[in-house]
Amino acid sequence: MRFQRDLVRRWIPLVLTSAMAVVGAAGPASALSARPDSERPFTVFVAGDSTASVYAAAEAPRTGWGQALPLFLNHDVRVVDEAISGASSKSFIALGGLSRIASKIGPGDYLLISFGHNDEKITDPDRGTDPYTTFQDYLTQYVETARAHGATPVLVTSVERRRFSGDTAVPSHGEYPAAMKKLGQSLSVDVIDLSALSMNLWQELGPERTKDHFLWLARGENPNYPEGISDNTHFRARGAIEVARIVAARLKTQQILHPNAVNRLGDMIDESAIAWPDERPT
Template identity: 30%
Template sequence: MTALPTQRLTRRLLASLLFTLPLAPLQAQEFTATTDPARAQVTLPEPANPALPSLILIGDSTVRNGRDDGQGKGAEGQWGWGTPIAHYLDTSKINVVNRAVGGLSSRTYRSSGHWERTKPFIKRGDWVVMQFGHNDASPVNDNSRARGVLRGTGPEKEDINNLLTGKPETVFTYGAYLRGYIAEIRAAGATPVVASPVIRKRWEADGVTVTRAGGNFAGWAAEVAKQEGVAFIDLNEWGAKRYEGLGKAVVATLFPPDPETVHTNWLGAAVNAQLVIAGLLQNKVLPEDVYKQRFAPDGSDDRPVVDARKVKVEAPRDAKLPSIVLIGDSTVRSGGQNGAIGWGERLAPLFDTQRVNIVNNAIGGRSSRTFFTEGRWASVLEQLKAGDWLLIQFGHNDGARIGDPAGKNRGSVPGLGDETVEDTRPDGSKEAVHSFGWYLKRYITDAQAKGAKVVVLSPIPHKDRWKPEQPRDFENYAAWGEQVARAQGAHFIDLTLLVAQAYRAVGAERVDGFFSDARTHTNDAGARFNAERVVEGLKRLPDNFFQNMLAKPSKLRLE
């Protein structure tokens, strides 16, 4: 079996990050090492709309850092995941209330009075996610922070005269503190969720394996969650796998400069926020309609894939006319699901349909691989005839991780070669997965054998990947598509670049109004805009076929 190059996973996971989310700093007083936790008056946010249910977060600086403003350094400063997570949820339906405090442990969050100040905001029907552990290994009793807990999950306790506060205190185990929060959350009629501490940027000697913390606080958090029957989010193990997939060099970009190994920058906080979203989804914690974007632990889209057998193959309206046949994913055809419209659904009004059929056989959730393996291509191919044109656009789902169930058996091998990777289907059968280029070549040669001409289009760009200063979106898929098209005598349109250039011309404010979700799927306005860009690309091809097929007058415009 051929090993998968790490570059594919790296690009896939990086592409899933919303690193251009607007920053919304909250007013807070920074908690410092010399501050007495019993006296600290940290201003924390309250539910924006008390009538709504709330997702309340408690924890340390990896959830909410300092003033929650990146220390004035913008996206490169230190951020906790509790800030970007709000951008993945519909805050018109749920409050996201980040009550975490930097520098505290499961013990001092309670002893400092922050828990007592947070409890009044917890009501029946709310959810409370707790993530402690990074500071719990500190000394139990010193004159600096006195924030450590007893190790383990048992009933052990220790009576001390706190050197920092000058008062007697009974210190309990990490597990005992978590159980205390769980009991009080339940008593308020809310649902507790336990998360293990986020993974640190620490690598084993091989440079490819991330050092886990499963034997201590992460393991104890999991143990308590299991004992208490509450949802558990494994940020330790999931984070380690994400980092290993990204690789050491890329992970370094998720943190402020060395020697920082704990606190992430904005991009790293977004990675951890996506893991929390994945955990909430996996545990069925929140209502389905509050998610603006869904994630699996590997960063892929968690939305269920529609059954292809329930989507009828579209036939040409007039079999005597030539047809422009479209195959692709949900960015070509979404069918209005959650307000999403693909550009292929708005292509017909731009053509004279008395001269040509527009046949959109794209289907949501598909990759170059699954459109072929599920039999969809065979059905489309039956209808192709000499004189037709086939337009192909895949790539959005091809980066799914082969072998990971979260990838939904959609990932293709990166590149153009003939190598294969074995994947296991849900029924246990094995599949030899080919390269992205291999599948494109198959579509092209099959269509050409029927006398049709072919145009390969690179994927439309994401909402957050079209500005000049940002990395080019779908760089590899565009390059592979162009190489295969040229080699097979087909045409190629760099739709990624064409749309990105048009987005730059109209500006960010208008582009923001083109999408039905956080970054991928267009609404009606966006679909129309991108359909016009497709026609622009078709008009530039050397064949004059499309010039006489366009609707009159031309509807192509940017304004």
């Protein structure tokens, strides 16, 4: 616990002070002039994959970062996490996810768009995309949908997996993060480079301590996973909270959300703060 508090104190200043580098990479901040004031209620929608989605109590402590995001936003900011486990930018649309968001999103709202994990499965015709052609084409549909409804789109590169070469964290997403950042520049959409930021955090933690953030459980440790599990892609509550902290910090420092909409960035938040519903949202 003491290590975790020290890590929060060291990590958050790095997230905050490096924000301008991503703003420069993404072009002009698209939401700065249109963002609602701190008193106006609005909704943050999340379109993404299993790393961001909501999990049920029977799957705890598995948690998506979108599920943890409300912990860092004011109570009058509503989060609607529409992320679908296993989805790519392509299949999310085919499954009706974007249409569902379009039926609810409105002026002053935000749409966080985070895909790549399953777009990389290029041998799967239902999900695979090419970074600089179809991936960008599908992402553009999300951007256009948000803007057509008066909402602000925000591109979020894929969170990194737990992958190390010795003690060095290494990237796993190929050209997809760069393709998303390039699209952000061309469409003047803010980009949160979660790939780079999460890899920096995994490097800070190292190979062993990252196991406390990913879904690593010993046999008999948790009744939901009686045989144990070693998952280097999905998070337990601690990891989801820390990734959500990074996203919330960037929403503030890149001036995407009003600064007063984001809070608790420096707080040590216990895993028990996560709410697991009885069933996954449909």
